[in-house]
Amino acid sequence: MAEPLAAARGRFAPPRPSPLPGGAHPGAASERGGAAGSGAVASLLLLLLLLLLPPGAGGTPPRLCGSCPGPPRNGSVVAQFCASRADSELWGRCCVGRGSGRQHLLGLDLSSCSLRALPSAFSEAAAAVVLDLTENPLAALPDGSFLGFTQLQQLVVPLSVPCPGGSGAWEEVTTYGSGRLCQGQRNPCNGSEELVPLCPENAACAPDGPGFSQCLCAGPFHGYKCLRQGAFPVPLFCSVLGTVTAALSLALWGTQRRHAAGP
Structure with a gap:
């Protein structure tokens, strides 16, 4: 009886993994799962990169350029300024550097846009050299509306609105028609x-x-x-x-683990 038992032990081998439906091997499935996981991680990283890119990157026009329909009106200071520069072009209501995006906005024409207040994204025009806000039922502009507008050299506002910073903040203040031209920003x-x-x-x-x-x-x-x-x-x-971040993460992980292991 000893010999048959020994022979049986010698012939014993661990069971081979059974193939998946369709004849696929479990190893192949794990490889495909790993590839799918890598693809998901790559997609997530791409999405995070797009979210972290500043608005207007890649030549996207600023939101202000489409906040009012139509191009700048003929004869506006923005249209004249853009026509006088070979390196600029009209983009909606904006004058931008040719082939550039938000960070190169040079002029903005928001005339005849029925504005009662400045747009929420008005700070995007901080690099503008010329601005036109005429033909709008604007009230007095809030203090700080033009904070950071260090490049601004020509601003046209309705007659009911004074030049921001007062007349002393500009080299010349003139009125014509229904507009007030604030020209030549002074260095305080x-x-x-x-x-x-x-x-x-x-x-x-x-x-x-x-x-x-x-x-x-x-x-x-x-x-x-x-x-x-x-x-x-x-x-x-x-x-x-x-x-500090690692310590807080470990503390939170340990706390959550104890809660999960509890009854």
Whole structure:
């Protein structure tokens, strides 16, 4: 009886995995699953990249360009300005650098758009050189509407609306028809000493729009009142932030795991 048992042990082998329906092998299925998982990860990364791209990247026109139907009206300061530059073109209600996108917006014509207030995306036109807001039932413009519009040199507003920053913020203010032309933005840092803002010792005054100025730290100073010297410690900041994030993630993971393992 010993010999048959020994022979039986010698012939024993572990069961072979049975093929999947259709004759496919489980290994092939896992390979296809891995490929599908890799494709899903790639798609997710592409979606995140598109979401992280700034609006207007890739030549997309700014939203303001289509906020009002039709092209700029004939004879507007925007149309004249765009026609005088060989490197610019009309794009909806905008004058943009030829072949460029949002970051190269040069002019914006929002005349006759029935505006009672400035559009919510008006700050997108901060790089504009010319702006036309005539033929609109606009009330007085809120303070700070043109904060950051440092390149603006020609602005036309309805007669009921004063030039932003007051007439002292412009080289010339004229009226014609139903519009008021504010031309030649002045640098508030070049005015009298009473008007120039008092900046810290290691900072200098810089224009920040019609009637606005700001204090910018001179390198290598930074921080509150420009009292800190040297470059910002990016590696130290990132390492501390990464450590704190990892610790919080581990703590949350452990807490959730204990909850999941409980009754």
